[in-house]
Amino acid sequence: MNTVHFTGIKGEIFPVSVSASASEAGFHLPFASKGESRESRVRIRSSFIETGLSFPVSVTGECEHPLRGCSMDLPIALAILIAQGEIEAGPFENAVVIGELSLSGNVRPVRGAYVAAKAAKAAGKAIFCARSNARECALSGAAVVPVDTLAEVVKYGKGLWKLPVAPESLPTRNGKALDMLDIIGQEKGKRAMQVAALGGHNVMLTGPPGAGKTMLARRFPALLGPLTETEKDEMLSVYSIAGLLDAEHLESPHRPFRAPHHTISDVGLLGSRPGRAQTARPGELTLAHAGVLFLDEWPEFRKHVIESLAGPVKAGKTILSSTTASVTFPARTALVASMNSCPCGGVTECHCAPEFIERYRTRHATDSFDIWVDLPRVSYREIKELSKGASTATLLEGIEAAKAFRASQPEREPATTPVERVARTIADLDASEEVTEKHIAEASTLTCPW
Numbered sequence: 001m002n003t004v005h006f007t008g009i010k011g012e013i014f015p016v017s018v019s020a021s022a023s024e025a026g027f028h029l030p031f032a033s034k035g036e037s038r039e040s041r042v043r044i045r046s047s048f049i050e051t052g053l054s055f056p057v058s059v060t061g062e063c064e065h066p067l068r069g070c071s072m073d074l075p076i077a078l079a080i081l082i083a084q085g086e087i088e089a090g091p092f093e094n095a096v097v098i099g100e101l102s103l104s105g106n107v108r109p110v111r112g113a114y115v116a117a118k119a120a121k122a123a124g125k126a127i128f129c130a131r132s133n134a135r136e137c138a139l140s141g142a143a144v145v146p147v148d149t150l151a152e153v154v155k156y157g158k159g160l161w162k163l164p165v166a167p168e169s170l171p172t173r174n175g176k177a178l179d180m181l182d183i184i185g186q187e188k189g190k191r192a193m194q195v196a197a198l199g200g201h202n203v204m205l206t207g208p209p210g211a212g213k214t215m216l217a218r219r220f221p222a223l224l225g226p227l228t229e230t231e232k233d234e235m236l237s238v239y240s241i242a243g244l245l246d247a248e249h250l251e252s253p254h255r256p257f258r259a260p261h262h263t264i265s266d267v268g269l270l271g272s273r274p275g276r277a278q279t280a281r282p283g284e285l286t287l288a289h290a291g292v293l294f295l296d297e298w299p300e301f302r303k304h305v306i307e308s309l310a311g312p313v314k315a316g317k318t319i320l321s322s323t324t325a326s327v328t329f330p331a332r333t334a335l336v337a338s339m340n341s342c343p344c345g346g347v348t349e350c351h352c353a354p355e356f357i358e359r360y361r362t363r364h365a366t367d368s369f370d371i372w373v374d375l376p377r378v379s380y381r382e383i384k385e386l387s388k389g390a391s392t393a394t395l396l397e398g399i400e401a402a403k404a405f406r407a408s409q410p411e412r413e414p415a416t417t418p419v420e421r422v423a424r425t426i427a428d429l430d431a432s433e434e435v436t437e438k439h440i441a442e443a444s445t446l447t448c449p450w
């Protein structure tokens with residue numbers, strides 16, 4: 001019985017086979033942990049009884065990967081039934097099976113279904129899964145067999161049930177993205193985001209509360225353009241492995257925007273290491289892959305958490321290692337952070353001591369951010385008087401034109417300082433081969449002021 005083993009966001013098909021007998025009591029399967037083995041046995045045994053099947057006294061088996069968690073209940077159950085001669089192996093030869101069993105014999109959804117379905121598709125096999133995993137599996141293009149109960153699958157194994165092999169078609173719906181047009185009076189901020197989107201620069205937004213830092217950050221993913229097919233696949237894989245693939249992702253995959261709270265741990269941000277008893281889980285950085293990670297109140301984050309972030313952000317991936325395994329998750333993530341201009345927030349007149357402000361600003365190293373932009377508060381009167389300014393569509397037009405211009409240019413030496421890097425991006429937006437004084441002048445207003 002084929003099932004799937006996960007490493008990072010990759011799935012690998014492997015067979016589970018067991019022998020069952022009525023003697024020598026025991027459930028000897030190579031589970032990753034004793035607890036998982038015990039719980040799996042309880043669920044499988046109870047499903048057998050509820051379905052009117054006899055559960056063998058002894059189950060033994062070997063396989064090339066340790067069995068993990070609930071996603072392997074259904075394949076193990078079917079392997080036992082084959083060993084007992086209850087069902088035929090033949091009908092399942094061209095299939096991969098995933099699914100948890102409930103105590104009453106219902107098939108429940110599992111994490112990683114999209115990734116498992118991709119592995120099935122690549123091997124030319126169909127995938128049996130819980131009905132609520134079917135839409136996710138169908139996105140892979142594999143032939144999907146949605147099942148509700150163990151009884152159904154048993155009927156199929158006995159040749160008594162015709163399968164409805166039909167990937168459910170997915171409606172395409174484009175949710176309305178947030179538009180830069182909603183932000184009034186922050187044209188410099190919008191321009192900074194345009195430059196950042198084109199040049200792949202990380203952004204620090206400073207300014208008093210209420211100036212629109214979060215609004216601007218939330219509208220940044222749209223400036224990165226539509227997801228490529230590869231990005232879409234990677235994003236769906238990440239969310240599937242994390243167990244976070246919801247209807248919204250399935251209907252209109254869009255670039256992620258993640259904004260973890262400043263109390264987050266390094267595990268929450270970078271992901272959990274693979275262990276004997278658990279698979280590695282992606283953290284917020286990887287959940288923001290192909291999109292935006294927004295760290296609001298940057299100085300409030302714990303120092304070691306921020307320090308652990310710099311390497312993976314630069315490398316575009318995070319490597320989680322333990323003594324038994326090493327797993328790589330993608331993390332090509334645009335980083336946007338925000339902070340108040342000063343620790344008091346600068347809401348009223350500021351009386352902060354210079355050393356105090358200095359300590360606030362330099363709490364974490366800030367060399368991850370090429371672009372710094374200060375957003376002033378815009379008063380209600382000004383909002384009423386100002387025109388709406390740039391929209392996401394007009395900013396995107398500029399980005400697309402600059403990308404086309406850059407593609408026509410010979411390979412360039414990478415610039416070394418933030419000002420040089422940002423000036424080069426601005427020159428591209430200007431369709432200029434040379435970086436001129438005008439570009440450097442604008443760049444120096446968009447880089448760290450201290």
Ligand SMILES: [Zn+2]
Pocket residue numbers: 342343344345346350351352
């Ligand atoms: Zn202050």
